[in-house]
Amino acid sequence: MPTKTYREALNEALREEMHRDPDVFIIGQDVGKFEGAYRVTQGLLAEFGPRRVKDAPISETAITGAGVGAAMLGLRPVVEFMTINFTLVAIDQIVNNAAKIRYMFGGQVSVPMVIRTPGGGGQQLTAQHSQNLEHWYAHVPGLKVVAPSMPADAKGLLKSAIRDNDPVFFLENLALYNTKGDVPDGDYAIPFGKADIKREGTDISLIAHSRSVTLALQAAARLQEDGVSAEVVDIRSLRPLDTETIVASVQKTNRAMTIEEGWPTFGVGSEIVALLMDQAFDYLDAPVKRVGGKEVPMPYAKPLERAAMPSVDDIVNCAREVLA
Amino acid sequence: MATTDQDLTTATSMEDRHTPLGLSEEDLKRMYYTMVLARSLDERMWILNRQGKVAFVISGQGQEGAQVGSAYALRPDKDFFLPYYRDLTVALTAGMTARDLMLALFAKAEDPASGGRQMPGHYGHRAHNVVSGSSPIATQIPHAVGIAMAAQIKGEDTVAAVYFGEAATSKGDFHEGLNFAGVLKAPVVFICENNRYAISVPEKKQMSVQNVADRALGYGFPGVITDGNDVLDVYKAAKTAVDRARAGEGPTLIECKTYRIVPHSSDDDESRYRQKVEVEEWKQKGPIERMRQYLRGQGILTEDLEKNIQARVMEEVNDATEYADKAPYPEPDTLTKHVFAERS
Secondary structure, eight states: OOEEEHHHHHHHHHHHHHHHOTTEEEEETTOSTTOOTTSTTTTHHHHHOTTTEEEOOSOHHHHHHHHHHHHHTTOEEEEEOSOGGGGGGGHIIIIIIITTHHHHTTTSOOOOOEEEEEEOOOSSOOTTTSOOOHHHHHTSTTOEEEOOOSHHHHHHHHHHHHHOSSOEEEEEEGGGTTOEEEOOSSOOOOOTTOOEEEEOOSSEEEEEOTTHHHHHHHHHHHHHHTTOOEEEEEOOEEETTOHHHHHHHHHHHSOEEEEOSSOSTTSHHHHHHHHHHHHSGGGOSSOOEEEOOOSSOOOSSHHHHHHHSOOHHHHHHHHHHHHO | OOOOGGGSOOSOOOSOOSGGGTOOHHHHHHHHHHHHHHHHHHHHHHHHHHTTSSSOOBOOTTOHHHHHHHHTTSOTTTSEEEOOTTOHHHHHHTTOOHHHHHHHHHTOTTOTTTSSOSOTTOOOBTTTTBOOOOSSTTTHHHHHHHHHHHHHHHTOOOOEEEEEEGGGGGSHHHHHHHHHHHHHTOSEEEEEEEOSEETTEEGGGTOSSSOGGGGGGGGTSOEEEEETTOHHHHHHHHHHHHHHHHTTOOOEEEEEEOOOOSOSBTTOOGGGTSOHHHHHHHHHTOHHHHHHHHHHHTTOSOHHHHHHHHHHHHHHHHHHHHHHHHSOOOOGGGTTTTSSOOOO
16 A cells, blocks of 8 residues: 555545646635645646645625635635634634525535635644644534544545535645655545544554554553553544544443543543443543543743643553553 | 716606616506505504514514516516515515415414524525525625626626615625625626615714725726615616626625615514604605606506506405415424425
8 A cells, every 4th residue: 555645645535636627616715836835736726736735815894705605606715714714714604504594595505615725733833823623623513633643544534525415524634735645546435424443452442533543552652661551532523523433432341541642631632531421431441531621721932842742651641540 | 977866866767768668568467466565465464463463573664666677677486586685575576475474473383484493584585586584694605606606607697686674784794795706707786775864873983984885996897876765776787787787897886875664573663763753754755755756757656547556455464364374384393494404
């Protein structure tokens, strides 16, 4: 199987979907000539022309709103935001409009739009470029939210996102773009609502999404040295959430913790803990714990930034507490 | 562009102004009927609210002329209408019926807009290309730009007309939408019904330019001022703008200077921000009265015809009210339907 970067996998998904379906088009700031702030749209303007790869003014609201309008007319816009932090400027168009139009139209109108954007920190980009806000969107009925951690998932989930008839919030991560992984050749789509066991284990479930999965895998390797067999569950799809796979893992391991890059308070981990209380309570041998970013705006100085983000050490230490 | 309120014609001359615009007597009768129907429906909605039969009314009495004059310039079922919550007359002109509107007001299962899910006044109808809006104002403006952009991408000659009040022009969505439309030369017509008040805030506190139309200068396309209570003046501007958009020449911003003669909504107390005498003055120069005078002057509207119109309108309003009142509500077990696409 060929090895590709996360960025290349996304690019491949976009290119293949644009070939497959003439209704797919890309719109965003710097997506054309500049080929994307993170080069995800590389080569697409040259291949598909300005009619389908549209550079837009710095108008997040208009870009998202125009995406909603074009989607209502049957096109499949892929809207790129330079960072998840900037989606806040357009949150009304996402939450009050894209997410609700189908319902407010009694099911007669679809908004098959994808919003692609990276979250996450670690690049010294500070408080307004380093947030993890995907769970805000996962909170809203009418939106689907996926967050791949590996190149193969990135490609397969982006294909499903583009083919989906509902608005999809597609979370990427700054620190993942250059990561490599095996990506199957040819056309494949990964269905939403399917978590993936990235590493099998029997003693504890490490439940994570996006880049935190890679940290969880490193932590699992470390725990293995202590003779602990950790299972890593990649949530992949926040809404719809694959409750079955998550619960089944905990039924097997009887211990669990969650890992996310964002602030734990009211976060993804909180939702998973609530799920386990509800559906796996009798299987738990210890309280479920959460690891996340420190509850501060992201600072600039490297040592501060490092301290603000969850580390492999944090995960290993937390796992030991759960196992104690 | 230097036109002021004072320059706007208030007198109705007797010269034939419709034939040069390509409008027949039948067109005029249809426009007039639509306005009278809209007004009667609107009045009935308020009565139903005061009777406690419907929870909420938001309406646009006094703005019917701006609405029918502009919407009539579009092709029903082909072009797109993105009304705001005062545009009952736009909804009717686009092809929605009195029953459709009453079903939405009563929030009944058969409501063609949403099956009782959307708020009244947020007009929507898939088959008639009427696009339901959201309650935060101006958000429909970027949608219209997107629809127009989609028409460009697909190579179709569709035009999108989007409606809003003067207050919406203070919103970021307005600026971003118009700027983007100008850049794209998108086939879209921006129609501002300047009704003078944003709930309670008067236009002078809304903007420091004299006219909404002046704002078009910043976007590189024409801004046109019309007498919003003169159907023919609005139609003329709208026809020019729609033709221009369809020919690929880009957007136009049309300002219709008009006045809302009803409170903002059924939850509003207008005595807190304006005098009764001001409202009464505007009622005298309302669009329906103005068109009636014109049609009488042209010999198009006879007393018999007027009686006939009133009778037909009453019948239609009564039928719609009765029908919607009796229609069943949506079943609670359909609550979660339409949140996401049905699995195929």
